[in-house]
Amino acid sequence: MSRSAGVEKILARPTVGAVLSGGWRAERPVVDASKCKLCGVCWLFCPDAAVEVSEAGVVIDYDFCKGCGICARECPFKAITMVSER
């Protein structure tokens, strides 16, 4: 059973990248893989769900990372540093 066009039009759909929030960033987090122990704390506390952790390492999605710096501050191994975008 499909919805009518009028109802469909007022619904918003789940979208990765509702906005390209990476453009808001003044500083970018840069991960030093040699210090990273893959503990996942950066992933856990990222407000923007912009951190991926796998066995291959930590990857930050710069399309959406807003550069808040929580990951760098919370990293127990000081493996993340904030670098100016300018």
Add this chain to the structure above:
Amino acid sequence: MKLLLTGNYAAAYAVRDAQPDVISAYPITPQTPIIEKLAEFIDSGELKAKFVRVESEHSAMAALIGAASVGARTYTATSSQGLLYMYEVVWWAAGARLPIVMGLVTRALGPPWNIWSDHADFFTVRSSGWTMLFASSAQEVYDLTLIAYCVAEHRDVLLPALVAWDAFEVSHTYEPVELVEDATRLLPPKGAWAPPLAAEDPASLGNLAYPEEYAETRRLMVEAVRRVPLVFAEAAGRLRELTGRDYSRGYECYRCEDAETVFIAMGSVYGEVRSAVDALRARGVPVGALKVWLYRPFPYEGVARVLDGKKMAIVLSRTTSLGAMGPLATDVATALALKGCSVKLVEFSAGVGGVDVTEDDVVAMYKAALEREGGTYFWRGR
């Protein structure tokens, strides 16, 4: 089956026959007998609905928005201050395209406190997107409440609908009411419309929309409202087949064909208007009457067709519209203007706050209207 019912009980029986899933309401005079009767129906098992006994009218409508957003058939009823307290979410229900049905027992707005009929509450929601029906008897309350579900839940509409009737004169007055034997033959099947929200297909209802996106949702509402008269006529046609009662035009005409003057009214006063038409006709005065059932969307074309070529239209408005002609008279004026009809238009604010309007009043209004210029007058009685 025929029962002796008040207008309020007629609404409750219609709701019982429509079998909503969720009812939510807050008590206010003169609406209370509706929700008391519904509570009895639920208690006895005749109505299998959840009843959310909320702490305010605002919450009553909000609860129905929550319920309808996941696919429930719903009902609430209110009056007067209750509708105004609910006002914000009345508009929300329409914008969210939810087929909620509401009963409105029209009652004056304070101050001073007054529990008797006045249509000021009704008119406040006239641009909200709700389909607005007005009943002038207990039978009409029953019939139009069922039709309201048919219209609201129709795939081409999906907008809320309300049925209004006058405090006490209809709400508390017993009349014989013929029930539809099997309302499922009239109503859409339960669950026939796809609700906006479902966990298995996640979507968000009501996100922040930038101007163009917002405007598009409103344009689609405009289109849906335009389809209401056809959907209403279809549903009324099904009711006519079952009962012989015909609402399909959205209005009723009485002795209008050769009339030079037509009275236009909504609600219980229409009975007195008809009597006055008969009395004037008996004296050879060519008058007729038009009663509006479908107030929104307003049947401009039909009303104009009835009034085209007449000398005078007299609108009985059961409210005081301060600073402008009342809404019903304005709608009639619009109908005339759109059709390029030149008909003298006189509006009487009459029956305000429950004041009785009798056949003699209506006859006197006719005479007064002949002597006066077009415009709005406050009727203080004879």
Add this chain to the structure above:
Amino acid sequence: MAHRVFPREEYLLKGHVACPGCGAAVMLRHVLKALGPNTYLVIPACCTSVIAGPHPRSAFRVPVLHIAFAASAAAASGMIEALEKLGKPANVVVWAGDGGTVDIGLQALSGAAERGHNIIYICYDNEAYMNTGIQKSGSTPHGAWTTTTPSGNPGFKKDLPGIMVSHRVPYVATLSPAYPNDTFAKLRKAASMRGGLKYLHALTPCPPGWRYDPSLTIELSRLAVETGMWVLYEVENGVFRLTGPSRALLEKGKRKPVAEYLKLQGRFRHLSPEDVERIQRMVDENWERIAEMLKEGGEHSSEQG
């Protein structure tokens, strides 16, 4: 290995519109991970009305009903009754800010709590009307600067969890984005309890509103707990229990001075040493009440700073 402990699925998708470092966004990620996909959110006017993303895009991977400011608890009431009637069991969760909870939404919340609908109500408390530009709410702490209290809030933060405990709802708990273990345990407990309104209240720091560097959000959340200004606890069927790190803070000596929390925030910059001392006394008195309560067997709740 946080990503092995907590669900990896995201229900708040990247590219949402929260400010950098938003405490509420962290909290919301944790809440939705704990509750999973069979969850309907009801969201009144608040920051999350914007965070959700512009129509027709939504950052939420669960169904969301946006609703008028005062109406969320009532809308959730109707929604859960409908889902139960229609045979579609699910979590119905209100996610509301402090204004929508302690001020304009309180009547509807009180009604829903009294009626006992099977819903979870979460207040994310950033202690002012942040979405409209930092105006004082009934949840703004004493002394805090906002745009409508330019020389500091003369009033005192409402104790909403305490008000909800007085409604005798089955579960009341406080949350912090700095303690996800505590959050997950409480959310899962709340979701497992059938019947009755479950009320959770999260303190979620707001970088622009509290005037601090966004990298400090988790640090401030932690300091709020470590100084005892924000107490992690739960009240299950009327029985009060401290949870997480707050369990170790009954002795004053174990708590950090409140100044450590206050000094990081621009909204408290104008406070005099006497003001800070007064806030310290309020916090200590609250802990004395908690100690009394625990001695008496845990009935009742604590007040938050």
